[in-house]
Amino acid sequence: MMTSLAGVSEAAGTTYQIVIEQMRFNPPVLTVHRGDRVVWVNKDLFPHTATGISKAFDSHAISPNASWSYVARKTGSYPYLCTLHTTMRGTLIVQ
Template sequence: MVKRRHASGKSTRACAALVCAMLAATLSAVPASAAAPTSHVVTIENMQFNPPTLTVKRGDRIVWINKDLFPHTVTGNTHAFDSRSIAANASWSYAPAKAGSYPYGCTFHPTMHGALTVQ
């Protein structure tokens, strides 16, 4: 007959503490660039983008919400992005992958301008 030995409470707790310490060390070594993306909101209201300028990190998500009674677009001046028509009370989102400065506007209303800076 084979006798089985069970781990004592002390050794189980020590093992759990070691695993937790290793996990904490691993997570603290993750570079900041691997952090979860952030969401940002730009409101379209009264024929304006608010905020008119926004700085984000690559991979962050920007949501433009149209609170006007008529459609708008969010179109990069270099066509890096284009929402097409965003209906009243609708939204459009974009997650930039490339760093740079991106002025944009509404193709329906040429006086509407905004700027997106991606780090």
């Protein structure tokens, strides 16, 4: 599922992008505010996931050239990984 970043209003929060490429999340650590949207965009040649270690979120498989979005609702630090490639790790910080 592709997610469009066009038409995002300030009242709905800010939209941030994490690019999945070369077996990495970029940026590896992202700080956002409650109500902000985070979009993971897979630019690799194979599927990846963005899965919170605490189970706070789970994208399931994001196909190549596809994206998945999540709206941050609760403050905290959320380490996550790709369940298909467990050396791929990142952290989402929600303020």
